[in-house]
Amino acid sequence: MDESQEIRTDPRPPVLSIVMPVFREGAQLASFLSAVRSATEQCNLPHELLLVDDGSPDDTWLVIEAEVTNGRLLRALRLTRNFGKESALCAGLEHAQGDAVIVMDADGQHPPSLIPDMVSLWQSSGADIVEAVKRKRGRESLSSKFGAQLFYFILNRLSGFDFKGASDFKLMNRKAVDAWLKMHERNVFFRGMTVWMGFTTVQIPFEVVPRSAGQSTWSVLKRLKLALVGITAFSSFPLHLVTFAGVVFLGISVLLGLQTLYLKLVGRAVSGFATVILLQLIVGSLLMISLGIIGEYLARIYEEVKGRPRYLVKESIEPNQISSAKETSDRMLGLERHDCS
Numbered sequence: 001m002d003e004s005q006e007i008r009t010d011p012r013p014p015v016l017s018i019v020m021p022v023f024r025e026g027a028q029l030a031s032f033l034s035a036v037r038s039a040t041e042q043c044n045l046p047h048e049l050l051l052v053d054d055g056s057p058d059d060t061w062l063v064i065e066a067e068v069t070n071g072r073l074l075r076a077l078r079l080t081r082n083f084g085k086e087s088a089l090c091a092g093l094e095h096a097q098g099d100a101v102i103v104m105d106a107d108g109q110h111p112p113s114l115i116p117d118m119v120s121l122w123q124s125s126g127a128d129i130v131e132a133v134k135r136k137r138g139r140e141s142l143s144s145k146f147g148a149q150l151f152y153f154i155l156n157r158l159s160g161f162d163f164k165g166a167s168d169f170k171l172m173n174r175k176a177v178d179a180w181l182k183m184h185e186r187n188v189f190f191r192g193m194t195v196w197m198g199f200t201t202v203q204i205p206f207e208v209v210p211r212s213a214g215q216s217t218w219s220v221l222k223r224l225k226l227a228l229v230g231i232t233a234f235s236s237f238p239l240h241l242v243t244f245a246g247v248v249f250l251g252i253s254v255l256l257g258l259q260t261l262y263l264k265l266v267g268r269a270v271s272g273f274a275t276v277i278l279l280q281l282i283v284g285s286l287l288m289i290s291l292g293i294i295g296e297y298l299a300r301i302y303e304e305v306k307g308r309p310r311y312l313v314k315e316s317i318e319p320n321q322i323s324s325a326k327e328t329s330d331r332m333l334g335l336e337r338h339d340c341s
């Protein structure tokens with residue numbers, strides 16, 4: 001029997017985990033958390049809120065501690081430094097204990113009002129993953145919009161998977177989370193890896209709203225790096241492209257060689273210093289690009305081979321009870337797993 005069906009026939013209500021990576025969100029975190037809390041309460045399910053502070057240099061951790069001091073129930077992990085959003089997501093997924101885990105951004109761009117809809121769609125459809133799909137990308141610069149489109153075009157073509165509209169706002173059931181956690185790669189591309197798993201997915205559209213405060217901490221370089229991780233993790237086509245380009249150039253060289261030989265035989269030697277320089281430049285840059293592509297894959301392999309943990313936890317806040325339902329909290333305490341970091 002399908003595990004999602006098992007959950008529905010379970011007499012105990014499923015436990016919901018909300019996982020959020022947070023980095024430099026101190027300014028608006030408290031108000032966002034209260035919106036998340038009221039949306040989550042509408043689901044009428046026992047729940048936990050799990051925040052992963054990705055080494056924020058601002059007062060984010062203080063805000064989280066203040067929430068706890070004020071009697072709000074939440075769990076939190078503080079990473080030793082900024083490991084990046086994908087690593088913070090790993091930490092959250094590894095520590096979440098719910099039967100369904102909702103992953104969302106803490107900057108207000110993923111509307112908390114969608115949480116009850118996602119949960120009811122999960123319960124009614126029996127799907128393993130409920131994916132919030134961007135209907136309209138939020139206010140973005142033209143270059144960022146174009147960059148994202150180009151990235152997804154290349155990625156979809158190369159990998160054969162459809163990642164269009166995929167976002168990091170999703171609900172995954174326990175089966176999907178456990179399967180996701182079995183993927184031990186260091187170079188994490190969360191949305192790509194969830195599509196790759198191939199579990200039953202239903203989609204729910206949402207509109208990306210502008211950030212509540214602050215600005216995106218993703219620099220062009222960070223985005224480019226994630227794009228490279230995404231492409232190299234899901235396709236080895238660029239490597240084949242190097243071979244293909246080599247073969248094409250070999251063919252052209254043979255043809256040119258034959259033409260030169262013919263011209264020499266009929267007494268008309270090929271002239272042109274500029275042609276030689278141009279050819280050298282073309283071949284030189286192609287060689288460098290090829291080496292670069294191979295280097296990208298080597299770098300990925302190098303990082304994987306080192307086998308370092310994806311993140312390290314500095315401290316954590318673990319309340320003794322997770323949701324209002326006592327029976328459920330007892331069950332969840334029994335579920336406590338070891339720190340995988």
Ligand code: UDP
Binds near residue numbers: 020023082105218
């Ligand atoms: N984030 C993180 N670590 C980082 C950068 C971002 O945990 O190094 C978190 C951030 O706090 C937010 C989410 O990831 O909750 C999305 O970040 P951001 O809004 O900067 O990205 P964008 O929406 O521009 O893709």
Ligand code: MG
Binds near residue numbers: 105109211216
């Ligand atoms: Mg954002």
